[in-house]
Amino acid sequence: MKIYNNLKINHQTGKMLFFLQLMLFSVLGFAQSEQTExxxxxxxxxxxxxxxxxxxxxxxxxxxxxxxxxxxxxxxxxxxxxxxxxxxxxxxxxxxxxxxxxxxxxxxxxxxxxxSETVEELTEISIFKATDAQSLVREMLDRKDVNYLTDQSLMTSFYRETIKKGWSNVSLSEAVVKISKSPNNSAQRDLVSIYRARKSTDYNKLDTIALKLRGGPFNTLYLDMMKYSEYVLRPEMLNSYKFSFDEPTKINDRYTYVVDFAEIDHSDPWYYGKLFIDAATSSLVKASYSLNVDDRDAAAAMFVKKKPGGSKVYPVELNYQVDYAQNGDDKWHYAYGKAQMEYVVNWKKKIFNSRYKINSEMVVTDWERFTDKNWRKTMDLINPNIVMVDDISGFYDSEFWGNNNIIEPEKSIQNAIDKIKRKLDDN
Missing domain, CATH: 2.60.40.1120 (Carboxypeptidase-like, regulatory domain)
Structure with a gap:
């Protein structure tokens, strides 16, 4: 095993391990945001x-x-x-x-x-020149230094992490984070600082365990395939995948190849999914993929770090998505990452099991070129193993996020926020 910033990577497969942590962990601080009109x-x-x-x-x-x-x-x-x-x-x-x-x-x-839905026929040979899917993917990886931002950037992002037991929200974490985003051609890892955050967990519904996901914002940040290609599509391991063309499409009115990919070796949990590659520039603009975890024992060994005695814990579904956007210079950059994970907990002396769904997503809401050389010294950087600490006070403040853009809460999350507010009122 290699260890990168305390996040474990399988040396042979390059798979990134999002550990489920079944215990209490760590603490996290946050700062106040500035207010502008x-x-x-x-x-x-x-x-x-x-x-x-x-x-x-x-x-x-x-x-x-x-x-x-x-x-x-x-x-x-x-x-x-x-x-x-x-x-x-x-x-x-x-x-x-x-x-x-x-x-x-x-x-x-x-x-x-x-x-309106895109209904244009996109199969004209005059538009799509690529004939070999693997060669297109290799070109996509080879051109990442040309097609993506080459300057270090300071990104403002909104991160949300939810844990559901069945249909009930039992934990909600939200944060505005600042990311020192290194260019793809740099070996330097991205750095993250929490700018503002809030969290609440209902431990009464967690089967007496404190179920937490290690990694926090890093779980979505490391989905950036063009920066962290070693996790899924390492160039030297492309021959271990099968690639094929699906029907082309359009994203943001740009013609786009759709490439299906799947690992050939199924002895370990294996990746499969779709790559959406810009036809004009061979840039990856979107990826939607999953990890097959049918082998429960192997999946549990990879993804469950610690668990209570008398229980078996294993993932049953792991889905990921990453999106890229263009700036004014026609350079692409990481824009959105989402991880959806479902785990089952079987208890030795209980008839029914428990199912937990963990969703984490992060969207880049603003960015600028990195100019402050002292940024690292002045910011409280977090560790990739972080688990966000509980702090419910922010849910009562309707102006908590200030001028920061966020992902609007979906209905189930808004219901959870309303319940938190009612609990605060009762106290």
């Missing part, structure tokens, strides 16, 4: 054809680095500085035609944005 817009992105909500739609304020993303209910919240109210916003998502709207279209609440 802004205008907040809220609304929903829906499908023109059937009116259904569109999740993971990316909203980008043009001529700036400000952005956000819709939640699973298609809802968004976008905070814009008052001196930028004459700007425009581009809304894009896989499978739909992008749309650019002036900020004057947006309202304080109940803004409805309608997107």
């Amino acid at each position: 802004f205008i907040q817009y809220r609304g929903e992105v829906v499908n023109e054809q059937n009116g259904k909500a569109i999740s993971s739609a990316y909203l980008s304020l043009n001529n700036s680095n400000i952005s956000t993303i819709t939640n699973s209910d298609g809802e968004f919240s976008l905070k814009v500085p008052k001196d930028m109210t004459d700007a425009t916003v581009t809304i894009s998502v896989l499978g739909f035609q992008s749309k650019t709207l002036p900020l004057t279209y947006f309202k304080a609440r109940d803004t409805e944005i309608v997107l």
Whole structure:
């Protein structure tokens, strides 16, 4: 085993191990955010054809680095500085035609944005030149120093982590984080500092165990395939994967190859999924993939770090997603990461098992080129093994996030926040 910043990597497969930690762990501090004048817009992105909500739609304020993303209910919240109210916003998502709207279209609440599905035939040979899927993936990796940001950046991101037992939310963590993002051609690891955070856990519903996910924001940050290709698609191991073309598509009105990939060796848990590669630049713009964990014993050995006596704990589903966005110089950068994990806990003296779903996601809401050489000395950096400590006070403050853009809470999360507030009132 190699160890990178206390996060364990399997040396032979390159798999990153998101450890489930069944015990109490660590502490985490946070600072206050600065307040500036802004205008907040809220609304929903829906499908023109059937009116259904569109999740993971990316909203980008043009001529700036400000952005956000819709939640699973298609809802968004976008905070814009008052001196930028004459700007425009581009809304894009896989499978739909992008749309650019002036900020004057947006309202304080109940803004409805309608997107049309992409119906254009995309199989013309004149558009798509690549004929070998593995060669395209290799070119994608070889060109990462050309297609992606080559300067160190300071990114502001919003991170959310939820733990559900059955259908009930039992733990909710949220944070605004600052990331010193190193370029892909640098061996330096990314650094993370918590800027503002809040968390609440209902330990009465956790079967007497404190179920926590080690890694916090790093779990989504390390999904950046172009920076951390050693975790999934190491160039020297491409021959251990099978690659094939799926039907092409469009993302943000750009022609995009879709490459299916799967590991050939199934003796250990193995990756499979889809890569969305920009046809013009061979840039990875999106990846959606999973880890097959049918071998329960092998999966438990890889992902469960500690567990209580008399129990068997193993993952049954592990899904990941990463998205990239372009800046004004047509360079791509990490924009969004999501990990969805489901675990089963079998107790020796209990008839029924317990199922836990752990979702973590992070969206880059703003970024700038790194100019402060003393940043590392002045910030309280967190360890990749961090587990966020409980602090429920922030849920009572409606202005807790200030001018920071966040992912709008989905309905189940909002219900959990409302319950936390009622508990605070009762106390």
